[in-house]
Amino acid sequence: xxxxxxxxxxxxxxxxxxxxxxxxxxxxxxxxxxxxxxxxxxxxxxxxxxxxxxxxxxxxxxxxxxxxxxxxxxxxxxxxxxxxxxxxxxxxxxxxxxxxxxxxxxxxxxxxxxxxxxxxxxxxxxxxxxxxxxxxxxxxxxxxxxxxxxxxxxxxxxxxxxxxxxxxxxxxxxxxxxxxxxxxxxxxxxxxxxxxxxxxxxxxxxxxxxxxxxxxxxxxxxxxxxxxxxxxxxxxxxxxxxxxxxxxxxxxxxxxxxxxxxxxxxxxxxxxxxxxxxxxxxxxxxxxxxxxxxxxxxxxxxxxxxxxxxxxxxxxxxxxxxxxx
Amino acid sequence: xxxxxxxxxxxxxxxxxxxxxxxxxxxxxxxxxxxxxxxxxxxxxxxxxxxxxxxxxxxxxxxxxxxxxxxxxxxxxxxxxxxxxxxxxxxxxxxxxxxxxxxxxxxxxxxxxxxxxxxxxxxxxxxxxxxxxxxxxxxxxxxxxxxxxxxxxxxxxxxxxxxxxxxxxxxxxxxxxxxxxxxxxxxxxxxxxxxxxxxxxxxxxxxxxxxxxxxxxxxxxxxxxxxxxxxxxxxxxxxxxxxxxxxxxxxxxxxxxxxxxxxxxxxxxxxxxxxxxxxxxxxxxxxxxxxxxxxxxxxxxxxxxxxxxxxxxxxxxxxxxxxxx
Numbered sequence: 304x305x306x307x308x309x310x311x312x313x314x315x316x317x318x319x320x321x322x323x324x325x326x327x328x329x330x331x332x333x334x335x336x337x338x339x340x341x342x343x344x345x346x347x348x349x350x351x352x353x354x355x356x357x358x359x360x361x362x363x364x365x366x367x368x369x370x371x372x373x374x375x376x377x378x379x380x381x382x383x384x385x386x387x388x389x390x391x392x393x394x395x396x397x398x399x400x401x402x403x404x405x406x407x408x409x410x411x412x413x414x415x416x417x418x419x420x421x422x423x424x425x426x427x428x429x430x431x432x433x434x435x436x437x438x439x440x441x442x443x444x445x446x447x448x449x450x451x452x453x454x455x456x457x458x459x460x461x462x463x464x465x466x467x468x469x470x471x472x473x474x475x476x477x478x479x480x481x482x483x484x485x486x487x488x489x490x491x492x493x494x495x496x497x498x499x500x501x502x503x504x505x506x507x508x509x510x511x512x513x514x515x516x517x518x519x520x521x522x523x524x525x526x527x528x529x530x531x532x533x534x535x536x537x538x539x540x541x542x543x544x545x546x547x548x549x550x551x552x553x554x555x556x557x558x559x560x561x562x563x564x565x566x567x568x569x570x571x572x573x574x575x576x577x578x579x580x581x582x583x584x585x586x587x588x589x590x591x592x593x594x595x596x597x598x599x600x601x602x603x604x605x606x607x608x609x610x611x612x613x614x615x616x617x618x619x620x621x622x623x624x625x626x627x628x
Numbered sequence: 629x630x631x632x633x634x635x636x637x638x639x640x641x642x643x644x645x646x647x648x649x650x651x652x653x654x655x656x657x658x659x660x661x662x663x664x665x666x667x668x669x670x671x672x673x674x675x676x677x678x679x680x681x682x683x684x685x686x687x688x689x690x691x692x693x694x695x696x697x698x699x700x701x702x703x704x705x706x707x708x709x710x711x712x713x714x715x716x717x718x719x720x721x722x723x724x725x726x727x728x729x730x731x732x733x734x735x736x737x738x739x740x741x742x743x744x745x746x747x748x749x750x751x752x753x754x755x756x757x758x759x760x761x762x763x764x765x766x767x768x769x770x771x772x773x774x775x776x777x778x779x780x781x782x783x784x785x786x787x788x789x790x791x792x793x794x795x796x797x798x799x800x801x802x803x804x805x806x807x808x809x810x811x812x813x814x815x816x817x818x819x820x821x822x823x824x825x826x827x828x829x830x831x832x833x834x835x836x837x838x839x840x841x842x843x844x845x846x847x848x849x850x851x852x853x854x855x856x857x858x859x860x861x862x863x864x865x866x867x868x869x870x871x872x873x874x875x876x877x878x879x880x881x882x883x884x885x886x887x888x889x890x891x892x893x894x895x896x897x898x899x900x901x902x903x904x905x906x907x908x909x910x911x912x913x914x915x916x917x918x919x920x921x922x923x924x925x926x927x928x929x930x931x932x933x934x935x936x937x938x939x940x941x942x943x944x945x946x947x948x949x950x951x952x953x
Contacts, residue, residue, distance in 0.1 A: 345938070345940045345941070348938035348939060348940045348941070351938065352935050352936070352937065352938040353935045355935065356933070356935060572926070572929050572930060572933050573929075575929035575930075575939065576924075576925045578929075578932070579925045579928050579939050579943050580913070580925045580943075582939055582940055583925070583943040583950075584909065584912065586943060586944075587909065587912045587950070587951075588912075590947075590951070591905060591908060591909070600901045600902075600904045600905045600908070601897070601901045603901075603904050604897050604898075604901035604903075604904055605897060605900075607900040607904060608681070608893075608896050608900050610677050610678045610680065610681060611677070612677065613670070613673035613674045613677040614673060614765070614900065614903045615669065615670045615907055616674065617904040617907075618904050618905075618907035618908040618911060619911075621904060621908040622908050622911050622912060622915075625908075625912070625951055626915070626950055626951050626952070627951075627952060
């Protein structure tokens with residue numbers, strides 16, 4: 304990651320211009336601004352707005368240990384070999400407190416570190432619940448504006464946070480691997496509903512057949528209209544590249560399917576609406592924090608603890624103070 | 629779970645009265661009302677308010693497979709044997725879409741199913757992000773009002789959701805087990821900061837010593853003032869009851885420590901404030917959804933997709949519409 308303090312400060316307009324020209328340091332600085340929730344963030348967003356929408360966004364998710372980083376890295380290689388510019392955001396929503404997320408096997412990505420056609424960035428939650436959900440779409444926009452053909456967003460698949468982040472993607476790839484517990488456990492975090500492509504990674508191991516079969520069995524139970532996309536279940540060995548061509552092919556097919564059925568525009572509109580709502584909710588939440596001490600949640604909570612007020616009545620008071628209604 | 633439709637509808641006041649008398653069906657109905665976000669919810673909250681604050685709330689969290697259900701069940705047994713009335717909420721925040729969470733080993737709790745001094749309830753997320761975070765504290769209040777001496781809240785430890793739910797507790801127990809990956813992975817979800825008691829469960833297995841050592845090593849790195857609580861690292865075999873006495877003893881000690889240092893009141897005030905904020909944020913979020921189509925996030929999102937508006941400017945518009953500022 305570039306040193307953020309080495310060069311004199313550039314203006315937001317200069318940074319956006321440099322990022323659009325594909326300069327990695329400018330891209331990195333812009334992402335830092337949005338990740339930090341810096342004051343310049345609004346200016347960044349405004350400057351980016353006319354230059355986005357070109358990139359395909361692919362989400363990769365799965366439980367720890369399924370080989371997300373290895374698969375992402377292999378995908379980067381495959382996309383680079385056909386000349387694409389690729390952005391990677393490795394998002395770890397699971398560490399709300401420590402600020403420094405322990406991102407698994409970043410070392411796997413090193414092989415692409417010197418490739419000028421690849422931008423790689425790790426993002427972790429910096430304390431604020433929902434902060435990552437707001438920052439990640441902005442980071443995608445930056446990579447998009449920087450001319451990436453594909454942006455890969457890799458998240459640990461463990462709960463609601465990454466489901467929210469996966470909803471960023473045009474296409475969501477859900478990874479599993481043999482020996483990760485049964486397939487139902489592996490997909491319990493609601494990912495069945497968000498998956499466009501399933502990958503059984505480490506498919507050279509015992510249990511790969513069973514895992515693929517279980518997934519296909521579950522998918523067969525889901526009701527789908529004839530025109531609806533049916534998520535394929537692929538087998539890969541990302542570490543050797545086996546099955547990668549099929550994965551790339553499935554991504555292309557899904558993208559074509561989305562475009563053909565008007566679904567791409569629908570997904571992107573829904574994504575933008577969710578993004579706007581998340582930012583607005585964050586702003587409202589901050590306004591709650593900025594209420595005078597006497598009108599604050601803390602003051603009301605004292606009355607709740609004393610049994611004088613129930614939490615819903617307290618919340619009504621808070622909302623009324625904020626909105627006048 | 630009792631059949632909710634078998635008897636004629638009781639009023640909220642009657643239900644609260646019956647719950648306070650310890651009648652399980654009334655308790656179950658009230659929890660259903662808050663879980664469903666029923667209109668009666670506010671009335672329930674208001675009726676409960678004067679009757680809460682008596683219960684000790686203990687959170688248990690840990691990754692899938694560490695033996696949370698077995699440990700919870702063993703704890704129920706230990707607390708029952710000294711005459712406590714015990715409530716159990718098994719919360720699964722990891723399934724935002726399916727509505728029906730796959731709650732691991734509920735069968736472990738069956739031994740307490742006929743015990744009138746034990747209330748057991750599973751709660752799952754019913755779609756709304758944050759819905760569980762709002763409903764769980766209410767369910768705790770119901771069990772509290774129903775005369776539970778201890779309420780155990782068991783959650784899958786995988787992300788921000790359960791960290792939020794763990795913040796419900798007076799005392800949070802974080803479980804791990806040998807063979808769940810290294811201890812650092814096991815506690816990566818920010819749980820190091822929320823743990824008051826660590827339990828290495830399945831301590832009869834290989835690797836228990838190493839897991840306990842790793843945890844103690846990490847704890848030794850944390851800066852703590854001399855008067856601060858130092859989380860013990862216990863070893864248990866919940867399935868045989870080994871180590872359970874020490875766990876109960878640690879819970880009692882922690883509770884005494886909290887009371888002694890004024891921390892119990894502080895935690896409960898912070899908990900109530902978070903609860904009020906969560907409800908208020910949910911209300912504000914619903915009001916965003918209720919804006920007229922022309923002023924809605926969806927309408928603004930169309931302009932974002934078109935590159936005419938950036939998402940922050942769109943969010944400003946939304947917030948202004950709602951608050952007049």
